[in-house]
C-alpha cells in the first residue's frame with residue numbers, strides 16, 4: 001500500500017487536513033512522492049498527484065473507482081435518485097441527458113441570453129459608479145444567466161414571487177463543506193438551513209415544470225431537453241428527478257463560474273498587458289466586426305481571454321479535490337490501493353508542479369498558446385477533471401465567463417485591488433471575501449479600443 005501519513009491514533013492527520021488541506025497534500029507529495037494515503041478519522045484517502053498518477057484515477061472504470069460512493073454526500077442537495085444516488089446505469093443515462101442539454105447548438109443560443117441578462121443586471125443594479133464586492137456580484141449575476149439558459153424566461157416569472165435564488169443557493173453551498181463530506185447528516189444548523197433552502201428551490205423549479213406541462217408554447221432549453229429525454233426503456237424522468245438535475249446543474253455551474261470570473265478579473269487588472277490584449281479582442285471581434293453585439297463567433301475568437309481563464313483555473317481550480325471510492329483493488333507502480341480506500345486527485349496541487357507547468361506558481365496565460373502549449377501531457381490539466389466523468393459544462397462555463405467580461409469591460413472602467421488570497425474553507429474554493437472593486441460607467445459605450453499604459457489606472 002502507499003505510504004501512510006498521520007500517526008495519531010483514530011484522528012490520524014484530520015486536524016491538519018481540516019485547517020490546511022492543500023498544504024498537507026503538497027507537503028506529503030514533496031516528502032513521499034506521487035502516491036500516499038492520509039489517515040483521517042477512520043477514513044483512508046489515497047492521493048494520486050501528477051499526470052502519471054492522475055491518469056490511473058481518470059482511466060479507472062466506475063466499477064473499480066466509484067464516483068457514486070464518493071459523492072453520496074451531495075444527495076441532500078441534489079435529491080434522492082439523482083445522478084450519484086441512482087443505480088450506475090441510470091446515472092449514466094441521466095448524465096447523457098445533461099450532456100444532450102449542453103450541446104453546441106444549445107450553447108450558441110445561450111450567448112444572446114447571457115449578454116442580455118448581463119446588460120440588464122448592470123443597468124439595474126450598478127448605475128453610473130460605485131463600490132461592490134466582485135465575488136458577490138458575480139454570484140448574483142451567474143445564477144441569473146445560468147438559470148435563464150437552463151430554464152428560459154420561466155425562471156424570471158417564477159422568481160417574481162419567490163425569494164432570492166442566489167441567497168438560497170448560498171445556503172445550499174454552506175451546507176456542503178468538508179464536514180458534510182464525512183458526516184452529511186449531523187444535526188448542525190448549516191445542514192438544517194441547507195435542507196430548508198433545498199425545499200424552497202425545489203418548490204420554485206417544480207412550479208416551473210408544472211406550468212410548462214400545462215402550456216403549449218414551444219420551448220427550447222436545457223429543461224425542455226430533460227423533460228423530453230427518454231431512458232432506454234422508453235420511460236421519462238419524473239418531475240422530482242428533473243428538479244434534482246436542475247438543482248445539480250445549477251450547483252455544478254454556478255459557483256465554479258462565478259469564482260473563476262472573479263479570479264479572471266483580478267488577474268487581468270493586476271497584469272495590464274493581458275488586459276490590453278482582451279480589450280483589443282473586444283474591440284476587434286465585438287465592436288469593429290459586430291457593432292458591439294456579442295455573438296458566439298466573436299467569443300470564440302477571443303483566444304487571449306480564453307487562455308487567461310484557463311490559466312486562472314490552473315492556479316485556482318474551484319474543485320480542489322476530486323474523489324472516488326475504491327471498489328476493486330487497483331495498482332499504481334509498486335503499490336496496491338485496496339478496496340475501501342477513498343482515492344483522490346487534487347487539481348490545486350497537481351497543476352502547480354514545476355515538473356509539469358514551468359514556474360507553476362506564476363500567472364502566464366501564454367503557456368496555453370498553441371506554439372508552446374504546456375497542457376499537452378494527458379491528465380496534466382485537470383481543472384475540468386477528465387475521462388468519462390470530465391465536466392460536460394466546460395464550454396458553457398467558459399462561454400459564460402467570456403460573455404460577462406465582454407459586457408463588463410465594454411460598459412465600465414474598473415479598479416481592482418491586488419489578487420486576493422484563496423479561501424479553502426468551502427468545498428468549492430474561491431477568493432477570500434471581500435473582493436472590493438470600484439467602477440465608473442464609460443463615457444461612451446466602448447466605441448473605440450482604449451488602453452491606459454499607466455498600470456495604476458487599473459488597480460486601487
Ligand code: HEM
Pocket residue numbers: 067095098249250252253254256257260313317318319322323382383384385386388389390391392393394396397398
Ligand atoms: C469554470 C467552471 C467549471 C469548472 C471548473 C468545473 C469543474 C468540474 C470538474 C473538475 C468536474 C469533474 C468532477 C469529478 O471528476 O469528480 C466536473 C463535473 C461536472 N460538471 Fe463541471 N465545472 C464547471 C462548470 C460546469 C457547468 C457550467 C456545468 C453545467 C451547466 C457543469 C456540470 C458538471 C456536471 C454535470 C459534472 C459531472 C459529470 C460526471 O460525473 O460525469 N460544470 N466539473
